[in-house]
Amino acid sequence: MMRRHVERILSRCVTVWTTMLRGLQKIILGAVAGGGSLIPALGLTAEADGSQDEDFELVQVQVLFRHGARTTVYPYPKDMTTCWNLCGSDIRTVAYKVVGPGEGKEVPPLVRGAKYGRNRMLKGGCYSGQLTDLGKLQARQLGLKLGSRYSGLVEMISKDPSLLYVRSTNYPRTQETAAHVLTGLLPSNWSLLTPIHTVHFDEEYLVANQTACPRLSEFLKEGKRMYAKVAPSELVRIRLELENKLGEEGIKKLKLHPTSKWKGMNLMPTRDILRCMSTHGMELPEWGSYNLANETQRLAGKQIAYLLQHDGKNQEVTNEITRLGIGRFLGKVCESMEQRVSDLEEGSDVAKGFSSSKAKVAPVLSLYSGHDTSMLPVLISYQLYHGDWPTYCSSVAWELYRSKPKAWTQTDFSSISETVASGEKYYVRVLSNFEPVCLNTTSGAYGSTYIPLDEFKELTDRQTPKNFEKDCAIKGEDMKTSGSNKTDAGTF
8 A cells, every 4th residue: 555655646746847947948048949048948147257356347348268168170080870850959149140351351261171071961951060058058148148248248349349359269169169159248139240350371370379389399209209109008909909890891881090000009099989979879889989089089188298298308399389289379368458558548448448539449248269289288388288188169268357446436437547557556367167277477476366568468379379480390300200281180
């Protein structure tokens, strides 16, 4: 009797729980398909870090982020039955237009890898390297979080849209990620056509661009050779395990050819396929496992570290690689800060939240949509990389602050030009995934995350190439080993 009573209670609980789940699913899908935001639909608010010091006023933010989750960019090693039907949902974004550089704003042709991916359809309807529905939601979530944290700047942008700048590499997945981030960031009534700027890949500085810099390519190839000499024994075991399951043809498709016996195998394709599948909760292939996915993720992290900083023992070499790889971008971040300071010191109307002048002013919010090969060199240059591969929609943000002297008030801007006399009035804070970090500066050494702008400029000056074309020329002995082959450290 008691047993039947318990069973009836459990049955009712299961029914109620199932109904709740179905209702929740309808709310989420309805909100997303209707162009709304996921978090408000659940009655939640976007998480915001309230740790900003009250003695500082935020005056500019620049954010670099990796694109959202995507399909794999590598061919499968065998005829796999995986069905990639994860890209077809009609998840609307704000209206946007991709524009190129120059007066004509003509959009350059897609990067070769992006063209190839769009021509390689996967079973289920997605193409290779495509942003998935999950990736779109991740980007929307990032936008919500940015919009909550930087609501004051978003309000300024609502009054003057020219204070927003959006830049993306010339890949559909990064451009679409930027659009979904904007959708979460901007007010729900935003109706303007928002430009997303891009450039030809030969001019791209948001990634470690081997095409634009032959010397960087040589550094990366040397790192690959160094890794082959010290590669851990796990590589041998993984290679043998995969070879037994896949055969020689499968090994070729996974590009696991060693540059020296067993040691030089490239883990990037294996890591990418397994990581993409596990991220989307897909059943892994017979030759794979979640344990193998985690192992290849960890070892690939070591491998990419060797490419970008070699063995890590020569800081000058590491600095040179990151300077050539991402230094131009870091320089532009600093230039934008300096322009924003100039606008404020001149007392322009933009300081008050609107611009009545036709003169060009610095954006108060800049978004840069890139890849893991955008994030990695930035993290390494700031000594923040510890082997963890950048996740989808991970971010690095640069916040520019102005100190608040006691004589100032929130609405009194009349004395800006007299009061702001030096860079000591401005401070920079860098955040990795919304967490403030200490940089390798004098202030950072004392544990401060607020760095005087002058200190940050000195740091950036060391990280920026003085003459990119000259610095990228292959020098001396490098000419003997130079070639046209690039390392497998492209844009993911």
